[in-house]
Amino acid sequence: MNIVVCIKQVPDARDVRLDPETNTLAREGVQSIMNPYDQHAVEEAVRLKEQLGGEVTVLSMGPPQAQDVLRQAISCGADRGVLVSDRAFAGADTWATSYTLAKALKKLGSFDLIICGKQAIDGDTAQVGPGLAIQLEIPFVTCIQKIREAGETEIIMERMMDDGYDVIAVEYPLLLTVVKDINEPRVPSLKGKMKAKKAEIVVLSAEDVGADPAKIGLAGSPTQVVDVFPPPLRGEPALLTGSVDEQVEQLVKKIAVYL
Amino acid sequence: MLIVDSDLCVGCGQCEDDCSFGAIEVVDRIAVVGDTCTLCGSCVDRCEAEALSIEGVEKSVQVDLDSWSGIWVYCEYRAGKLASVSLELLGVGRKLADTRGVELSAVLIGSDTGDTAEELIGRGADIVYRADNSALEHFTDKCYGSVLTSLIREHQPEVVLAGATAIGRSFIPGVANILGAGLTADCTELEIRNGDGALLQTRPAFGGNIMATIVCPGSRPQMSTVRPKVMQELEFDAARQGDIVDVLLDDTMLFSKVRVLESVVAENDDVNIQESDVLIGGGRGLDSGKGFELIRELAQSLDGAVSASRAAVDAGWIGYPHQVGQTGKTVAPKLYIACGISGAIQHVAGMQSSETIVAINRDENAPIFNVADFGIVGDLFEVLPKLISKIEGHRKS
Numbered sequence: 001m002n003i004v005v006c007i008k009q010v011p012d013a014r015d016v017r018l019d020p021e022t023n024t025l026a027r028e029g030v031q032s033i034m035n036p037y038d039q040h041a042v043e044e045a046v047r048l049k050e051q052l053g054g055e056v057t058v059l060s061m062g063p064p065q066a067q068d069v070l071r072q073a074i075s076c077g078a079d080r081g082v083l084v085s086d087r088a089f090a091g092a093d094t095w096a097t098s099y100t101l102a103k104a105l106k107k108l109g110s111f112d113l114i115i116c117g118k119q120a121i122d123g124d125t126a127q128v129g130p131g132l133a134i135q136l137e138i139p140f141v142t143c144i145q146k147i148r149e150a151g152e153t154e155i156i157m158e159r160m161m162d163d164g165y166d167v168i169a170v171e172y173p174l175l176l177t178v179v180k181d182i183n184e185p186r187v188p189s190l191k192g193k194m195k196a197k198k199a200e201i202v203v204l205s206a207e208d209v210g211a212d213p214a215k216i217g218l219a220g221s222p223t224q225v226v227d228v229f230p231p232p233l234r235g236e237p238a239l240l241t242g243s244v245d246e247q248v249e250q251l252v253k254k255i256a257v258y259l
Numbered sequence: 260m261l262i263v264d265s266d267l268c269v270g271c272g273q274c275e276d277d278c279s280f281g282a283i284e285v286v287d288r289i290a291v292v293g294d295t296c297t298l299c300g301s302c303v304d305r306c307e308a309e310a311l312s313i314e315g316v317e318k319s320v321q322v323d324l325d326s327w328s329g330i331w332v333y334c335e336y337r338a339g340k341l342a343s344v345s346l347e348l349l350g351v352g353r354k355l356a357d358t359r360g361v362e363l364s365a366v367l368i369g370s371d372t373g374d375t376a377e378e379l380i381g382r383g384a385d386i387v388y389r390a391d392n393s394a395l396e397h398f399t400d401k402c403y404g405s406v407l408t409s410l411i412r413e414h415q416p417e418v419v420l421a422g423a424t425a426i427g428r429s430f431i432p433g434v435a436n437i438l439g440a441g442l443t444a445d446c447t448e449l450e451i452r453n454g455d456g457a458l459l460q461t462r463p464a465f466g467g468n469i470m471a472t473i474v475c476p477g478s479r480p481q482m483s484t485v486r487p488k489v490m491q492e493l494e495f496d497a498a499r500q501g502d503i504v505d506v507l508l509d510d511t512m513l514f515s516k517v518r519v520l521e522s523v524v525a526e527n528d529d530v531n532i533q534e535s536d537v538l539i540g541g542g543r544g545l546d547s548g549k550g551f552e553l554i555r556e557l558a559q560s561l562d563g564a565v566s567a568s569r570a571a572v573d574a575g576w577i578g579y580p581h582q583v584g585q586t587g588k589t590v591a592p593k594l595y596i597a598c599g600i601s602g603a604i605q606h607v608a609g610m611q612s613s614e615t616i617v618a619i620n621r622d623e624n625a626p627i628f629n630v631a632d633f634g635i636v637g638d639l640f641e642v643l644p645k646l647i648s649k650i651e652g653h654r655k656s
């Protein structure tokens with residue numbers, strides 16, 4: 001079973017904060033982490049490999065420092081890391097990202113299964129996984145909460161829905177995206193860390209993957225950000241005072257419109 | 260690329276301060292652009308010295324924009340029920356259509372939809388495209404996607420909206436990708452731009468820390484998924500007139516390699532927390548799964564649903580579908596009452612656009628109080644029973 005996991009490096013939400021003076025994102029000390037959903041994607045891929053054999057490739061598109069998350073994935077059991085990196089990718093929206101990742105995947109060979117996180121926590125779009133599947137012309141299923149049975153030719157799994165879940169069967173090849181309920185990611189072993197340190201990360205440029213310059217980066221992005229601004233401020237928080245009974249009394253008055 | 264004209268740049272640092280992505284740094288009195296630049300262009304507009312420009316971007320205009328006309332709403336129908344966000348979208352869709360002077364159409368996909376199409380007309384649609392077939396009983400990305408894609412190709416609407424639900428956020432990205440159309444996820448505001456009539460799509464990013472406005476300058480349709488509960492639905496008006504068009508379906512549209520073996524719909528429909536006007540959130544402060552009984556009781560007294568922090572979900576006190584936050588669901592109810600939740604940024608990211616937020620926590624320094632409109636510092640095991648009986652008293656009177 002040859003599996004690819006797409007992983008993204010994102011800013012750690014704990015650090016992302018608006019500077020109240022300038023109303024911009026405070027950037028001091030913002031750490032980069034592996035997108036949390038992608039950690040679950042890596043874990044699931046490694047479990048499938050342990051069960052069925054094969055190889056797990058981790059793929060990321062991003063700046064050179066995104067190598068860090070690829071190494072992290074290798075320390076957790078992935079076999080090799082590939083980074084597509086080029087200044088020409090700047091400004092890519094989810095369409096251009098899907099296209100670029102698809103180009104890289106086609107370059108790398110053929111795969112049975114591609115796993116993505118449900119969404120990346122910086123943009124929260126959940127669009128790259130489905131877009132990538134369309135570009136590769138393979139079926140996709142999103143929000144997988146459990147793999148019930150991964151056989152030689154077919155996989156049976158549960159997809160999370162708003163009102164419950166669906167049980168799904170699909171033959172390989174396919175792309176799936178996972179939610180965090182699917183597993184508990186492992187902590188890297190010492191051996192894994194050593195392997196990750198030594199691992200050679202393959203770095204590919206736009207030209208290497210044969211990407212059409214008109215379809216990557218800002219030029220290839222149908223959407224364009226025209227403005228960014230701070231969210232509307234909430235009113236001043238009010239701590240209620242008095243005895244518990246009095247506070248409850250005040251609260252019920254305050255929320256009376258909803259009762 | 261973002262280009263800095265070194266002759267014009269005075270090194271004032273305005274762009275460095277303004278950049279939301281920390282991508283610009285003034286070094287030796289000249290702006291230097293780093294790797295994190297997303298080419299959003301906001302610095303270009305604000306640079307008084309006019310030293311910044313975005314170059315090398317020739318958008319290939321894909322289509323004759325004017326031949327695309329009309330506002331479309333995908334109306335979600337599952338297990339005999341119309342998702343309430345569909346009605347909200349018809350509400351905002353009506354406004355957009357009237358501003359543009361075009362028709363509003365609804366696309367209804369499912370099986371045994373009964374008189375849902377008539378209801379959609381009463382709620383604002385001029386035309387309903389109805390794809391009702393037993394093969395569409397269960398949602399699959401492929402079939403729903405094929406139906407919508409072929410309708411869009413045939414009728415060329417300028418805007419397509421869908422709810423940011425599990426279904427909408429799954430197949431709409433596929434449709435947009437096939438069409439080469441721009442898609443903005445999870446919008447909270449939609450407006451028509453004066454002048455060119457483009458759709459201005461506003462959405463939160465970075466866990467709600469910034470808002471971004473997005474347009475699709477060269478491609479059609481302009482597509483958005485929209486968060487439940489932020490748009491206003493219209494009252495049902497039985498006098499409204501409209502056309503119902505039954506869509507011709509062929510076998511290729513109805514064939515999917517993905518087979519749904521079974522649909523397990525939760526017995527009590529309380530897992531769909533995004534649809535509830537009132538949410539009671541429980542956290543680690545509840546101490547045990549039993550603690551959630553109090554939360555359920557409060558929810559019942561307010562006709563609300565129960566949500567939870569990740570700590571409570573991880574402890575196994577309640578299922579993951581109830582989790583609110585960055586790795587759970589994003590909710591925007593009218594009223595959110597957080598009980599025994601500290602207010603970690605990952606939780607707040609999922610609920611900060613609620614209309615009114617109430618926090619009950621025994622630690623007065625808990626960060627949840629920073630986003631709360633009203634807070635009670637106290638032991639929830641003391642506060643909640645009193646609150647429940649007060650509310651019940653209020654409702655009876």
Ligand SMILES: Cc1cc2nc3c(=O)[nH]c(=O)nc-3n(C[C@H](O)[C@H](O)[C@H](O)COP(=O)(O)OP(=O)(O)OC[C@H]3O[C@@H](n4cnc5c(N)ncnc54)[C@H](O)[C@@H]3O)c2cc1C
Nearest residue numbers: 542543544568569570584585586587599600601606621639
């Ligand atoms: C990558 C990542 C993603 C995450 N995603 C999410 C997410 O999607 N959603 C989410 O919620 N979290 C998420 N988290 C976890 C988040 O950081 C917090 O750990 C979590 O939200 C804490 O839950 P809590 O507030 O219930 O628990 P705690 O932080 O332990 O807070 C419990 C609160 O209860 C109060 N309390 C205790 N007893 C009582 C009492 N008797 N009466 C009144 N108050 C009491 C305490 O004062 C405390 O403030 C994520 C974390 C990471 C790293």
Ligand SMILES: Nc1ncnc2c1ncn2[C@@H]1O[C@H](COP(=O)(O)O)[C@@H](O)[C@H]1O
Nearest residue numbers: 006007061116117119120125126127128
């Ligand atoms: N730049 C990227 N490189 C690799 N994978 C990505 C990238 N962007 C998104 N993905 C994958 O697509 C998923 C959804 O991301 P998004 O559509 O941005 O919310 C992520 O969880 C990743 O698995």
